Amino acid sequence: MLFKLNKIQINLTRRITVITAFFMSIGIIGMNAHAHTPHDMVYAFAASPDYANDSTMFLITDGAYTGWRYNEILRSTDKGLSWTDIPNGMDHPFEYSVLRVSPKFASDQTVFAGLKGKGGIYRSTTRGDFWEPYNTGLAAWNMIVRQMEVAESSSGYVLFFADANGALFRRANTDTNWVQVLDKTNKVTIIAVSPDYATDNTLVIASNTGYLKKSTNGGNDWTELGNPTGSIIYDMAIAPGNATEMFLATPSFGIFYSSDGGSTFVNKGTNLPNEAINNIAVSPNYAIDRTVFCTSLKQSVFKSTDNGDNWTLFDSKAQITKQTSLLNELTDLQVSRTYATDKTVFLPVFDGLFLSQNGGNTWKQRQKTRRGILTGLALSSSFNSDQKMIATMYVGRSIAISTDGGTEWTTSGWPNPKERKMNFFDSQIVKNPNGTQTVISATAGRVGNSTNFGDSWTVKFVPRFPAINPGLVTFTTLAASPNFANDKEIYLGSRFHGVLQTKDAGKTWRLQHGVPLNHPTTNVAISPNYANDRTAFAATRSGQVWRTQDGGDTFLRVGTSSIKSIGWVGQRYTWVAISPQFATDNLVLVGTNNGIYRSTDGGTTWTKEIHTSVGANAVVQQVEFSPNFGADREAFVNVRGKGLFRVNLNGGGAVTASLNTTSSLLENENVQFTEFQISPTYAADSTILGAARESIYKSTDSGLTWVAAGFPDN
Structure with a gap:
């Protein structure tokens, strides 16, 4: 489990705003130039709770570098030195809103992805190698995922998510259905779970106007905590220690702190800039090191080693690109669950993924997933x-x-x-x-x-x-x-x-x-x-x-x-x-x-x-006719999350038969073609070539078998 603070998403168009701003900006020369090339936006991020041992993390980046590709989930198992696309089973047309990893990832290998556009939640129990919907019990109007958090339980995990209307849902790994625990009148925008949830069953939610509610029995009953900041809340974190200490990040008044489980709050913001604090995260070793991290709208990362009384700014190297709204620039901040061992802090932002391996003192970019x-x-x-x-x-x-x-x-x-x-x-x-x-x-x-x-x-x-x-x-x-x-x-x-x-x-x-x-x-x-x-x-x-x-x-x-x-x-x-x-x-x-x-x-x-x-429910990325169509009546269809199909058409153009030619590539190597081309001399050579991010695959038998070809790298 990662101890992080959840950003408020001001409205449901935030992701679209980010992507639209990206497309607008890259066409403008001589104006707000990006901090680096190529663009490496991170829209959601999650790291393994056993990061010190498995070096594993996941992120969502923009796949639309040609204008027609869907966002992609990538996985790294070497601390960000290399990344693998993991598309198998992701057969939906929607954007992503959030990623989370099971607290018992080392044993259950479970990852969750929340979607917008009525896509609900997809789950993988194979560390991302195969995904499937995880929506049993949800109505269509509940399947736009605004926020999601996962807590550790004695038997595994408990997953909470807030939908677009502000209702809150819960599902444990032992449950067969989602259960609504708060209705939409609560307007939930932020969820914070206790690091000690397995013993204290505590979570806190914030509404879209900044009002807090707390539950100490997993969401069955709630206590009103009011609006302690007098404003909305951008982020929230509960410190280890039976949920007695918590931090709130606000747009106007800095950071608020409670030492009594949320009953009272005091303002903590000495030597923080006079601007909104949009992310806050607490060290899982907080009982010993008293360490808290935060970002402001324009600066990152601030660190406190005295539970927020004093803050020091350490340059993360992340830049404000001015290609999206300011609130969407420094979008996230997370601390490794194994921080006591690896001292790792993650800053996934619009400018890329930045990582510190010495407690936030120095930083480097760890994601260059789009070059070449x-x-x-x-x-x-x-x-x-x-x-x-x-x-x-x-x-x-x-x-x-x-x-x-x-x-x-x-x-x-x-x-x-x-x-x-x-x-x-x-x-x-x-x-x-x-x-x-x-x-x-x-x-x-x-x-x-x-x-x-x-x-x-x-x-x-x-x-x-x-x-x-x-x-x-x-x-x-x-x-x-x-x-x-x-x-x-x-x-x-x-x-x-x-x-x-x-x-x-x-x-x-x-x-x-x-x-x-x-x-x-x-x-x-x-x-x-x-x-x-x-x-x-x-x-x-x-x-x-x-x-x-x-x-x-x-x-x-x-x-x-x-x-x-x-x-x-x-x-x-x-x-x-x-x-x-x-x-x-x-x-x-x-x-x-x-x-x-x-x-x-x-x-x-x-x-x-x-x-x-x-047909229905197939998210088609590309269609091409065989150059020998007059004789073979074949076409090829690339379906997101499913693979490349060779189909036969009758005289009216209807599909009469199909064969998934890349199912083994997708299942065994996580290869989904982002572009494929059929040889113009297909009648003679039966050749198809497919590109998958940084690899080219070749078939000389109409897709029955594939081999990796060379890659035109740098």
């Missing part, structure tokens, strides 16, 4: 013979080239990618009529093409559109015309500018009419018969699908009433795939967080897929 992460793959149109491919990355090499099917990699000739720390999000390889190939890629404010497979590039600047956003245009996806050699057309999806189009390989640009601004574009797809039908599609992060049938002059929304995504805005990632036989079958598939939708009339009308593997 793969953001895209593109395969040569002659892959069967030349084995050439391109990988794009978040920082790292930016664009890397392989000429042996992904085993060895070299840096491309894009001008100064490392010096500029560019982030590339997509590439495409177009086969020209004369048999040559053109590689197209983009980074913030620049688009380039190469006719020698990345050795050198012609790079064009994309103009700014200050009326929309003052920064560089930041891209998420691109699609080039199949006839690029002649028409020079490229569609680019962006974070804030909707879809842009060039008809002269980047010399001039126009914003597309129709596709909404400030809704990140997750996918752009162009008809293989574009020269004749002038058709292209764009999908957005808000679950919308747009179509042009006049070469980009106008975009109109399709499937308005029939394509139904679920969840909050910001989690409705959408993907469009167009049949290679589109000229004759007019087949289009759309992947959503609510399964697949298909159209057989070019996108005018839509039908929901009902096959269990990719």
Whole structure:
């Protein structure tokens, strides 16, 4: 169990505010620059209660570095030196609100993740290797998790959580259902459990107005403690020692302290800054060392060794990025349960994860989980013979080239990618009529093409559109015309500018009419018969699908009433795939967080897929048709938390059969593809390549077996 103070979440849009601020900020150059590159935001954190021995911790970070990926839970077993994504079973479309680890993790290996958007709680009893819902007994309106804490009991654990309405629920490891212990009129926003809960059964809750209630029998009965601070409360911590001492962090009056179980409080804030205190945490060795830690809105970390009478500031190295609200900058503070041995303090904040191993005196960043992460793959149109491919990355090499099917990699000739720390999000390889190939890629404010497979590039600047956003245009996806050699057309999806189009390989640009601004574009797809039908599609992060049938002059929304995504805005990632036989079958598939939708009339009308593997409840991240679709009738569907499915389609585009091709990778190696590509020469080589954060996997038998390929690292 970690002894930490729980932040108040002012309202249910806080997480969306953080992510929106992130997307807004990274497109703004010359304004509030982030403290470091790449961005390493931490939205929730938990460490093993046996950290001194197992070095294990978990965090949630932003997976949307391409604009269409879901947040990820990562695990480290080496004190943060390396991190592993643990997605198996996380088959929901929602954002996370909180992580907690069982106090008896060493024996029960149990981790909990609380979700927003009516996702409830997921539990893993395999230290995160497999997750499943833990919601028995909850109604749909109780499944938005605002706050969660876990207490140690004589038989295991007792988990408490507050829902979006402020009701409080309890479930022990021996229970089969959740039990409501306080109704929504209590407006619970903070939960603090006693470090000695196994013997004193004590917890304290705070309402959204700062009123406290205390229970000494696990939540069955409550005592009113009033509002001792006269304000709301940002955080709360109970010290070891039968819950007689507790600390409150406030937005206006610093820290309040009680030595009589909450009956009376005194203000403690000598030499703390005159600003809100948003986090507070107590040493589990408090009876001996009297140590307390806290952060203010702008400074971290303060330490007291006399139970809060005096405070000393130690520089944590965490920076205020100004990319989110001030309350969301220094979001958390936790102390290792084995602090007496390891002296470890954790500061998971918007700027990253910072860690001290000497009681808070010195700090270093312990999480760099996004440098060199793969953001895209593109395969040569002659892959069967030349084995050439391109990988794009978040920082790292930016664009890397392989000429042996992904085993060895070299840096491309894009001008100064490392010096500029560019982030590339997509590439495409177009086969020209004369048999040559053109590689197209983009980074913030620049688009380039190469006719020698990345050795050198012609790079064009994309103009700014200050009326929309003052920064560089930041891209998420691109699609080039199949006839690029002649028409020079490229569609680019962006974070804030909707879809842009060039008809002269980047010399001039126009914003597309129709596709909404400030809704990140997750996918752009162009008809293989574009020269004749002038058709292209764009999908957005808000679950919308747009179509042009006049070469980009106008975009109109399709499937308005029939394509139904679920969840909050910001989690409705959408993907469009167009049949290679589109000229004759007019087949289009759309992947959503609510399964697949298909159209057989070019996108005018839509039908929901009902096959269990990719239908309802399937959170679809990517859909691609087999390049040999006319003969094999195959498509591939990447489902969050489940794996990559190879599906067979009938003449109407409905799924008739499916096979999970990566179940063994997901179950045995925690590998979930964030991007996959099918060889353009699939009819001859049966090759698929998948990228999973920092690894590339390859199958040469249509997904039946996989081997790890090389990785284009730094």
